[in-house]
Amino acid sequence: MAQTDTRKKDEVLFVGIDLGTSRSSISAGNGKREWIESFVGWPKDFIAMQVVGKPVLFGSEALQNRLSLDICRPLEHGVIKEGINRNDEAVKEIIRHLIELSGPASGQKIQAVVGVPADTLKVNKLAIRKAVTEFVHSLMVVTEPFAVAYGMNLLNNSMVIDIGAGTADFCIMHGSIPSEEDQKTVLTAGDYIDEQLFSYLSEKYPNSKFNKNMVRQFKEQYSFVRDTPEEIRVEIPVDGKPVMHDIKNEIRRACESILPALAETTAEMIARFDPEFQVKIKNNIVLAGGGSLIRGLREHLQDALKEYGPCKVSCVEDPLFAGSDGALKLAQDMPSKYWEPL
Amino acid sequence: MISAFFRKKELRVRQEILKGIYEENLRIIGKKKGALLRQRTFSPNRLLLILCIAAIVVLAGGNYLDAPLLAEKQTAGGTVMRQLPWSAELPNPSDFKAFITNADVSVSRTFGLGVKTIMIDAGHGGVDSGTRGKMGTAEKDIALDIAKRLKSRLDKYGRFHVVMTRSEDVTLPLNKRVELAREAKADLFVSIHLNYLPSKPINIIETYYFGPSADSKTQELAEQENAGSQYGLGEFKEIIEKLGQKLKLQESRELAYSIQKNLFANMEKENGNAYNFGVKRAPFVVLLGAEVPAVLAEVSCLSNRQEEKQLNTEAHRENIAHDLEAGILDYINKGEAGYGADRYAEKR
Numbered sequence A: 001m002a003q004t005d006t007r008k009k010d011e012v013l014f015v016g017i018d019l020g021t022s023r024s025s026i027s028a029g030n031g032k033r034e035w036i037e038s039f040v041g042w043p044k045d046f047i048a049m050q051v052v053g054k055p056v057l058f059g060s061e062a063l064q065n066r067l068s069l070d071i072c073r074p075l076e077h078g079v080i081k082e083g084i085n086r087n088d089e090a091v092k093e094i095i096r097h098l099i100e101l102s103g104p105a106s107g108q109k110i111q112a113v114v115g116v117p118a119d120t121l122k123v124n125k126l127a128i129r130k131a132v133t134e135f136v137h138s139l140m141v142v143t144e145p146f147a148v149a150y151g152m153n154l155l156n157n158s159m160v161i162d163i164g165a166g167t168a169d170f171c172i173m174h175g176s177i178p179s180e181e182d183q184k185t186v187l188t189a190g191d192y193i194d195e196q197l198f199s200y201l202s203e204k205y206p207n208s209k210f211n212k213n214m215v216r217q218f219k220e221q222y223s224f225v226r227d228t229p230e231e232i233r234v235e236i237p238v239d240g241k242p243v244m245h246d247i248k249n250e251i252r253r254a255c256e257s258i259l260p261a262l263a264e265t266t267a268e269m270i271a272r273f274d275p276e277f278q279v280k281i282k283n284n285i286v287l288a289g290g291g292s293l294i295r296g297l298r299e300h301l302q303d304a305l306k307e308y309g310p311c312k313v314s315c316v317e318d319p320l321f322a323g324s325d326g327a328l329k330l331a332q333d334m335p336s337k338y339w340e341p342l
Numbered sequence B: 001m002i003s004a005f006f007r008k009k010e011l012r013v014r015q016e017i018l019k020g021i022y023e024e025n026l027r028i029i030g031k032k033k034g035a036l037l038r039q040r041t042f043s044p045n046r047l048l049l050i051l052c053i054a055a056i057v058v059l060a061g062g063n064y065l066d067a068p069l070l071a072e073k074q075t076a077g078g079t080v081m082r083q084l085p086w087s088a089e090l091p092n093p094s095d096f097k098a099f100i101t102n103a104d105v106s107v108s109r110t111f112g113l114g115v116k117t118i119m120i121d122a123g124h125g126g127v128d129s130g131t132r133g134k135m136g137t138a139e140k141d142i143a144l145d146i147a148k149r150l151k152s153r154l155d156k157y158g159r160f161h162v163v164m165t166r167s168e169d170v171t172l173p174l175n176k177r178v179e180l181a182r183e184a185k186a187d188l189f190v191s192i193h194l195n196y197l198p199s200k201p202i203n204i205i206e207t208y209y210f211g212p213s214a215d216s217k218t219q220e221l222a223e224q225e226n227a228g229s230q231y232g233l234g235e236f237k238e239i240i241e242k243l244g245q246k247l248k249l250q251e252s253r254e255l256a257y258s259i260q261k262n263l264f265a266n267m268e269k270e271n272g273n274a275y276n277f278g279v280k281r282a283p284f285v286v287l288l289g290a291e292v293p294a295v296l297a298e299v300s301c302l303s304n305r306q307e308e309k310q311l312n313t314e315a316h317r318e319n320i321a322h323d324l325e326a327g328i329l330d331y332i333n334k335g336e337a338g339y340g341a342d343r344y345a346e347k348r
């Protein structure tokens, strides 16, 4: 045992990974932080292989070459099944790629904590572990909002709302590892906004050509709820000619479409606790995930919950890495004896 | 005092949580807590591990001794092909003498010994007719007929395994053809097509191997012949750069010369308007898959009225098949007999 206790820091690289439906990131003990979009593409045939020049592509590079590739967004539907749709393979590729990006020194053992959307973890615990295990020495999986909470030291009397692409995950912390009761998932999140925006825009401008990708970019650039003084106009080709389109109202409506479910779920989850505890949680609500970047969202939620008494909502500073940073912190804090059997 | 108390409490909470995660993960993999923590102290496992490592070291030691011998054997057998310094860009004709007297090349030319599987690709097919003559003759039909004739001619030697990408009038995408050539492990790949030149009443014979092409006519033809693929010309620039090193361009070029020479010599006798357009490079998708000599021959020209008439006679189609056969055999024999170098230099 003396060996394990005196092991040098550099023999082990701790990594925290956020495996997201739309973006995945890694934070490593060596200071590296990297992220990719959670798309994996494999060349369709031999020619495609020659065109793209590699056996597997990721993120935006995969999207750019999508004509030549079979594309997979593995966590999109929340289920990973071996051999179906190559989902498990895609998860493996993402993990392998992220670990490569973190640049471990040769011979370094990798001890990883992987954060996964709460719903995905519920049904795929073993599948996720299997997919990741190949590339790491020891592994622990946790739910994504929990990793965020741990990283921000929100261990007690707090609530994290992680608004991602496929899902918004809620997690209440009360001094122990959250049970299934303490966590909830709703499907009104980023992708849902995209769908709404797409249909609003197609309705308003039937002659303009939109696609899902464009619409998502509009959202990410201009998202807001309630009001904003600026004008929101974008250039879209109509019959080959670029035409300015006013999309302000549609952006607002689409972003606001997730508000009722967010406020209701939050209120409902908090209501299960003692009144004294409720007050504490309500003063400690943190928004995370890409959706937390929607302007005015924090204020709206705070006002909506005031109905039930005073309340304070804040946002994580760096939604892209909040999950992986938290997972890294977990990995570093974990006593070494816990790592061994895993 | 108070802050110390809270710090202690927080620490306890943190430890509780870390333990919770650990136990949860143990449950996922179906292990019980406790049993595992003890397992580390088991010495039989350790012993086994040490034995395994020892065994690996012994085995690896043996391999190290063998390795140099093996490498030498390969070189002596002449199957090792070193990369030519100019393999991405072929030598211009004045360099050619140096090219063929280079020791590396003579090694690579023993390649001919290996020709067992020949793949014949009849261009177009099914919904894709290719070009069409004024009398309605379709490129796909003539190409298939000549391909079949060529196959049976080559089959007679008994030493080749001759395969066709298609033996019927079916639609076959280009990437599928490439795939077929790879699956069949073809040693040679010959794609048969017919030209069309609306502006001039001539009969053009030309043979292509894969590579970049500067002239716009060739680009146009490539675009036409690549129509069945999903790839644009822009993408080819990249492919060419990437594949330049890998494709057997030297051999493909020789095969192309060999076929072109035979095709034209005979065509000239039959059709006074026959023009030798020679051997060219063009980015044809269908030549991409094979990392073996691969050429595309435009064996005739459907826009020439006299030629279209003749193509409708069996004798003419048989002649073309004969010329292709002669071109292929010339190429193969050159490699086998090792007498190619002089003859080749002469021809230039």
Ligand SMILES: Nc1ncnc2c1ncn2[C@@H]1O[C@H](COP(=O)(O)OP(=O)(O)O)[C@@H](O)[C@H]1O
Pocket (backbone or CB within 6 Å): A019, A020, A021, A022, A023, A024, A163, A164, A165, A166, A167, A189, A190, A191, A216, A219, A220, A221, A223, A288, A289, A290, A291, A293, A294, A295, A319
């Ligand atoms: N500025 C923004 N405004 C609104 N939505 C955004 C913004 N930036 C990113 N998003 C959305 O956030 C979602 C991705 O968030 P993320 O937390 O990375 O998701 P996941 O964890 O599911 O991968 C996507 O739907 C993306 O479009």
Ligand SMILES: [Mg+2]
Pocket (backbone or CB within 6 Å): A018, A019, A020, A021, A144, A162, A164, A289, A323
């Ligand atoms: Mg996430």
Ligand SMILES: [Zn+2]
Pocket (backbone or CB within 6 Å): B123, B124, B130, B131, B139, B193, B194, B225
């Ligand atoms: Zn053709």
